[in-house]
Amino acid sequence: MHHFNYRNGVLHCEGVSLEAVARELGTPAYVYSDATLRRHYRVLADAFADRNVLIAYAVKANSNLGVIATLAAEGAGADVVSGGEMLKAMAAGVPANRIVFSGVGKSEAEIRLGLEHGIFQFNVESMPELHRLSRIAQEMGKRAPIAFRVNPHVEAGGHTHISTGTPETKFGIAWHEADAFYDEASRLPNIDPIGVAVHIGSQILRIDPMRAAWEKVVSLARRLRDRGFNIQRVDFGGGLGVPYKDGEDPDSPTIYARQAREVLGNLDVQLVLEPGRLIAGNAGVLISRVEYIKERDGRIFVILDAGMNDLLRPALYAAHHEVLPLRTPAMGAERRAVDIVGPICESTDRFAKDRPMPPLKEGDLVAFMTAGAYGATLSSQYNSRPLVAEALVRGDACVVVRRRPTFDEMIALERAPDWITSG
Numbered sequence: 405m406h407h408f409n410y411r412n413g414v415l416h417c418e419g420v421s422l423e424a425v426a427r428e429l430g431t432p433a434y435v436y437s438d439a440t441l442r443r444h445y446r447v448l449a450d451a452f453a454d455r456n457v458l459i460a461y462a463v464k465a466n467s468n469l470g471v472i473a474t475l476a477a478e479g480a481g482a483d484v485v486s487g488g489e490m491l492k493a494m495a496a497g498v499p500a501n502r503i504v505f506s507g508v509g510k511s512e513a514e515i516r517l518g519l520e521h522g523i524f525q526f527n528v529e530s531m532p533e534l535h536r537l538s539r540i541a542q543e544m545g546k547r548a549p550i551a552f553r554v555n556p557h558v559e560a561g562g563h564t565h566i567s568t569g570t571p572e573t574k575f576g577i578a579w580h581e582a583d584a585f586y587d588e589a590s591r592l593p594n595i596d597p598i599g600v601a602v603h604i605g606s607q608i609l610r611i612d613p614m615r616a617a618w619e620k621v622v623s624l625a626r627r628l629r630d631r632g633f634n635i636q637r638v639d640f641g642g643g644l645g646v647p648y649k650d651g652e653d654p655d656s657p658t659i660y661a662r663q664a665r666e667v668l669g670n671l672d673v674q675l676v677l678e679p680g681r682l683i684a685g686n687a688g689v690l691i692s693r694v695e696y697i698k699e700r701d702g703r704i705f706v707i708l709d710a711g712m713n714d715l716l717r718p719a720l721y722a723a724h725h726e727v728l729p730l731r732t733p734a735m736g737a738e739r740r741a742v743d744i745v746g747p748i749c750e751s752t753d754r755f756a757k758d759r760p761m762p763p764l765k766e767g768d769l770v771a772f773m774t775a776g777a778y779g780a781t782l783s784s785q786y787n788s789r790p791l792v793a794e795a796l797v798r799g800d801a802c803v804v805v806r807r808r809p810t811f812d813e814m815i816a817l818e819r820a821p822d823w824i825t826s827g
């Protein structure tokens with residue numbers, strides 16, 4: 405369910421014509437829908453209305469300040485994986501005591517930042533991290549509320565690159581060593597082991613593997629309680645998928661919520677969820693202009709002004725995005741198989757191969773659908789292209805929530821060494 409629809413033959417985001425956005429902002433640009441973001445958050449929040457739940461939006465899916473602020477206004481917490489995300493979440497209005505800090509490589513400075521602000525929870529992923537956290541907390545005279553992220557040895561996720569719950573991945577502590585980790589945590593100064601966490605992957609369409617992982621986590625929580633630990637929280641992670649193609653039909657948030665309730669049973673804990681893609685995925689599109697149509701060796705290349713630096717998912721995960729023309733094609737217009745590519749000097753700068761598309765010509769505009777998650781956050785300035793602009797729409801209003809840097813701004817961050825300039 406999203407708010408991108410054709411009106412009078414032009415693709416709109418809510419009440420705003422995407423052609424108008426392209427004119428105002430230039431292309432490429434991401435456009436997000438406020439109503440869609442809020443709706444996805446509410447569906448999940450409503451499903452747990454009668455439970456003590458913290459929905460910690462996974463900021464890495466879309467870390468635009470405007471997007472985080474929209475969700476914070478709905479009451480969302482944040483799941484962050486860096487000090488930068490933590491600061492952004494707080495700048496966007498997420499209270500520190502609703503921030504979960506995940507990730508395998510938390511630096512000293514990042515740990516200090518979390519302790520200084522009194523975040524909700526550190527999701528700890530290794531013994532050395534636990535020891536570092538204890539030492540720093542002691543130095544600062546703070547207590548660190550922690551959950552261990554367990555690796556439940558369950559396979560899931562839309563692509564091997566986004567599966568995180570198996571022994572070969574770097575994530576979490578070994579499932580069978582969990583008790584020993586909690587014992588160590590209870591011995592260390594300034595550590596409060598108060599939760600158990602898991603996150604097994606992303607773009608999960610069928611949630612049965614989540615059930616297996618959650619059941620392990622819940623049984624661990626029960627066992628730890630029996631052993632005298634004060635376990636108050638269970639964190640089921642994120643990972644629920646969204647449809648990228650027609651016919652792709654992921655399990656719904658309602659089914660997901662039902663399963664979570666079933667697995668929790670009567671365990672009186674606060675439930676923590678870390679949805680990212682589910683909330684931001686189809687709340688955003690990337691709009692782009694056709695630069696050239698190039699025909700060669702029997703192939704048709706539609707060369708866009710968006711590249712893999714703006715939308716990396718196809719190159720990184722062989723991901724599929726629907727590409728729609730901003731104008732509805734003429735009735736009966738014949739589709740032709742084309743390769744949709746960007747301007748970047750890499751062969752992987754290809755968004756689609758042999759994709760049947762209605763007629764496109766130089767100057768036409770297209771939209772990559774379902775680009776709200778892992779789109780702008782993965783963008784770069786590769787080929788010295790300015791970071792892609794982002795806009796947020798609410799009803800008939802559209803605001804630029806990240807402007808494109810100027811070339812002067814980009815160049816100002818760098819310098820030639822003195823030994824050249826003074827020579």
Ligand SMILES: *Cc1c(COP(=O)(O)O)cnc(C)c1O
Pocket residue numbers: 462464465483485506507603605606607641642643644678679680681682777
């Ligand atoms: C990436 C991530 C999430 C969010 O995953 P989605 O598939 O976007 O829901 C949640 N928790 C952790 C620890 C993550 O790394």
